[in-house]
Amino acid sequence: MTGTVLTVRDLSVQVATPSGAKTVLDGLGFDLRAGETLCLAGESGSGKSMTALAIMGLLPKPMCRITGGSVRLGETELVGLSDAAYRKIRTARVAMIFQEPMTSLNPLMTVQQQLTETLLEHEACTRAEAPARALQLLQDVQLTEPERRLKQYPHELSGGMRQRVMIAIALACDPEVLIADEPTTALDVTVQAEILDLIRKLQRDHGTAVLMITHDMGVVAEMADRVVILRHGQEVESAPVHEIFATPRSDYAKELLAAVPRLGTAPPRPEKPGGVPVLEVEDLSVRFDVRGGVLNRVKARVHAVEGVSFRIDAGETLALVGESGCGKSTIGKALLGLVPWDGSVRVMGRQTRGMGPASMKPVRRDIQMVFQDPGASLDSRMTVGDQVAEPLLIHGLASGSELKDRVEHLFRRVGLSPDMMARYPHEFSGGQRQRVNIARALSLSPKLIVADESVSALDVSVQAQVLDLLQEIQDEDGLAFLFISHDMAVVEQVADRIMVMRLGQVVEEGARDAVLKDPRHRYTRRLLSAVPVPDPHRERPERIETETLGSPIWPVGEGPERLKLEEIARHHRVAV
Template sequence: MTAEENSGRAAPRPVLTVSGLSVQVATPEGAKTVVEDLSFTLNHGETLCLAGESGSGKSMTALAIMGLLPYPMARISAGSIRLADGTELAGASERALRKVRAMRISMIFQEPMTSLNPVMTIGRQLSEVLLEHKVCTRAEAPGRALELLRDVQITEAEKRLGQYPHELSGGMRQRVMIAIALACSPEILIADEPTTALDVTVQAEVLELIRALQREHGTTVLMITHDMGVVAEMADRVIVLRNGRQEEAAPVRTLFAAPETPYARELLDAVPRIGEAPARPAPDRVRHTVDVEDLSVRFPMRGGILNRVTAQLHAVEGVDFRIAPGETLALVGESGCGKSTIGKALLSLVPWQGSIRIDGQQMAGLSPRALKPIRRNVQMVFQDPGASLDARMTVGKQVAEPLVVHGLASGSELQDRVEWLFRRVGLPPDHMDRFPHEFSGGQRQRICIARALALRPKAIVADESVSALDVSVQARVLDLLRELQEEEGLAYLFISHDMAVIDQVADRVAVMNLGQIVETGSRDQVLRDPQHSYTRRLLSAVPIPDPTHLRPPVLPREGPVGSPVRPLGEDVTRFAMQEIAPGHWVADRAA
């Protein structure tokens, strides 16, 4: 039973009260307020979600509560943060805050790799928290660490204690972060975008884990997210933030049923929902821009005293697909299934075997010099625009760089072309002299799209190109991609783990598992009538942005979890595909 339903039976018991909170950050132009006059109460056992776009002040609010604002660059300029016993956190000393952290309030950060120590084992990091807060003795710490890993349902918990963060998957690392956060049984758990970078199945498992721990321990959760599907599934109450100010606050069902403010309505209207996307006109498939046959990508695995190759990672194994001009093929699947590797193979960024034709030109066996003109026809938009842009170059020079490298423009012609590209993606040309850090995430992704369009390619690989963006920014970027496709006849290979986004953009869908395609067909065939157990499992994990919808448990995996790693000389059994309807192909066994 939710806190919202309980409210009629018992008066809510506040565990944290925030009153008139304001946070300022230092900028070259002077102090800037990023959280302004924010007030709310967090009640025992409930889940309160802070929702809003990037820059709305969500994470700054969490850091202020934890006393982790990067002083002197950021500080609490006004307001109060008070625990139930009257303990004031705003302005408290570091020594006082250390007693509160972990013991009474704990936090799960968005990216576990930046929060975990890469040179310490998982067991040591868990033990360090327990010993620092005197939860147990040094002799008891290993046993207690093992219990914590088991509590968060991590597989082979004993083995994980001796491993390092880089040896774990993203979902496992997030479970370790949850175990660390719960090590001291805190009253309040702050979860800052805990599932943003995770696959839908892992996301569903992590959310269910948080709910289970909340039921067992009565933990109060303050969740920060821009994913309205997660809000609908997890929240009792929601506070919508915009530019550091509270825009709207309401019980979750009230907010979704009847949002009062235009901004909240805009935010909810931008949320992609499976099954609501309009039908897309079928592209002309007389010819193909991208033609891939029997594509395989394998990486050698070294080991032993002599560091010899002992095994191979079969990242992609025997994949076939074609993309027509103006068509979008979506590749979906969990992390490690080979989606991004296929995208890199199309640009010859990884060694591959098989056949790849771009606009009729064969890429197999060509030298780097011979590949250069073919690469003009296929470009890539990466997941993280901040990482794919050079922080030391102006964005104008970065958009111009492909034209310079290929010798296609210079002087005033180059300047005119870059200005046109900026206008084409909805950015003013006077922004060309700025650096990447001066733009928002959505603007940076538009710059990356402009750079990809510079050479007038025939095909674009979009690798998780909108997964890190807020829903409203995501909708605008997807509209831009769709508009460019219609005008230029671009073929898209759209790689994503977000099934709702796939529903919006795809003409055809290919579902991958362990380097192979297990189901492929039109968007409606695969997403409306999935036939393979793996596809059904992925779809069962998608959060529905409707708080009245009770999502059933994620379907279990059929058979043991496989591995793409094989000893030298051992081949992978390829799935035989059967056509169950025109254009709808399904692997003949569970994968």
């Protein structure tokens, strides 16, 4: 590492609110050296992203403004710089990768047009050289079939591919500083590992300084040289990464690290005796038509779920794991009749195949769902109390004072105060909104809850609280859970059994410890090898590669070969 490329001193930012100006960044300072990775870590609202926007000159005006301090890029003072001057610096000297690549790319422009625009804007090459340079950038970020990708639009790419395009755009002009704002939060664990490896490789090749913003302490351990921990806009602790993990000085840093789920540390889970089957699924298949041509005929079908069978007993948690597109969430939606399906689904012994909305109404009392995004799951125009009461009214289970009493009880049950019932969703944090969703799901006293990535959008400490709450409810009520997730460390905390899915089919299933401690399928081993380990002292496991994932889309009349599961040990089956 050589000299300092970015210097931040006493940086303060205020946001206008109805009750007056609120300080969201208070006296922050740090140095970033060439070739170094500095991680800004902390929970939502700590000021991490606000720091990045302030450095990039992207604070929303007039709502936000820098009220004090200095940001120097080399010898250039960035605070107070005009928009025209900032345009010459962005991407050319300091570039940024955003959390959600789909909202960062222009949906109306091809990948080549977006890369070329950046190169020409900063005079990185001539117009004649731009296509070859764009192709080289996609090759540098190891995008498959780069010639084809240049002609595609963002919606035609997967999340991981879009993020690679964002990295290519960010590195197009060989910047001195790369700011990565939660660049892997929305990605699967395997894609996340590939993106982090890519950033490390490009950093080595170009000597770029990286400012990594994340709430994932596993990512911090893998990527950081130094760490600054933020809370409520202030620096809590700053130290080299090994010191932060080995000897955290502040109570907050200790709490943050203690809340991180670590794969391989969950206590043994006692084997539960076979109970009453709450859910029995046999040969479940879900297919979606792909139409095209002048007559809009069915040209192909997406085989989202192909011949999946399982059962869940009362008081048991079955975890469904796998990458995006493997069919996990589709199974959850099929169980509630939200997508058309074939096969057999029995809820408390009742066959739901062929049931209409009216017939499904009593079934839905027994099976409820908690979705991934707690904000999008709630109606912004209704108070949270009314939303928790709504299922009870729809099913005619309570009214008047009894309804109010039951809703108050549900709020207390999930750790919320009854005086919060009159508030609206925007007045709550993400963790509190998810508690409201859980209260609503519990309102009908269901036998099974489908938790679809229900904690993936939450900070680690809030995630731990919600998982503890779900476990407590299960212990008290004997609830069954279908827990859908791509986070193997979280799955280890909650699951009794695990089913690993790939391209709509199960490739491995068994008791939690059998699958996690003795994975037999190569794909399962790949998922486990990609989990970031929140310990900088531990050597990273070698990444396991598998053959190309393939596609779930097949011509009409064709389909994938059905996998057969072979029992290799008690409660452990693997696809052959």
